[in-house]
Amino acid sequence: MTEGAARLVRPNPHIIFDQATFAHGERVVFDGFSLSLQERRIGLIGSNGSGKSSLLRLAHGLALPAGGIVTTLGLNTGTHRKQIPSQVGFLFQNPDRQIIFPTVGEEIAFGFQERGDTRREAMHQALVWLSRFGRTDWFERVVHDLSEGQKQLVCLISVLALEPSLILLDEPFASLDLSTRLAFADQLQALDQPIVMASHDLDFLAPFDRVVWLEQGRVRADGPPRDVLEAYRAEAHRGMRELV
Ligand SMILES: Nc1ncnc2c1ncn2[C@@H]1O[C@H](COP(=O)(O)OP(=O)(O)OP(=O)(O)O)[C@@H](O)[C@H]1O
Ligand SMILES: [Mg+2]
Secondary structure (H helix, E strand, O other): OOHHHHHHHOOOOOEEEEEEEEEEOOEEEEEEEEEEEOOOEEEEEOOOOOOHHHHHHHHHOOOOOOEEEEEEOOEEOOOOHHHHHHOEEEEOOOHHHHOOOOEHHHHHHHHHHHOOOOHHHHHHHHHHHHHHOOOHHHOOOEHHHOOHHHHHHHHHHHHHHOOOOEEEEEOOOOOOOHHHHHHHHHHHHHOOOOEEEEOOOHHHHOOOOEEEEEEOOEEEEEEOHHHHHHHHHHHHHHHHHHHO
């Protein structure tokens, strides 16, 4: 196959960062950051503060670049910010930032109501989705009375229930117990939609198509999980030896 033909069959990128610049106050996170993401399963790794959450927030339009352009599903986040949430699911690293409603049923139903379902239809959908995850008994529970892991699961169900075209997950498994984590890992792998996931759970990223390692707002390594995860582990061990 010629190089030109190979380019033609390549799927369109879901997310493009083109010379994006982003800062939290004085703290520059990205300075002329460029990256194109098109694979079905992409993992984001990197040490605390390396920019994983910032990258996902920029991709969803929750944060906007001060310079450059971020395009998600063909939408410039600066000019089409409002259209993105209906097509792109986003799971916050901290469930408390995601949760708005008092009960689990209402929280999951919210997205359906936003889409135009009546409250009755939306609540029915919420129950259907809870039953898919074996959690119908949570329907009337007060979300803030749930454990951290249970809240994370409610947020994950809320995101998946809307069957978005692209799914951005920021540390989705941080608080989940092992059996819930394994069940969810299976569910996520089975989904057709592309997923970009920030995670410190390196084993989970092993079967992914691509892993991007961020370091201080730059791409330190990018490629097949086997290579990138191995390099990242080796670096972590070197760093650990320096600390002790
Ligand atoms: N709300 C904020 N205000 C000021 N600076 C922030 C804020 N959130 C993040 N930062 C800074 O932005 C940089 C990138 O943070 P980010 O949250 O994107 O990192 P991360 O890779 O997701 O880290 P972690 O693995 O801890 O989740 C860090 O230097 C961090 O200190
Ligand atoms: Mg983060």
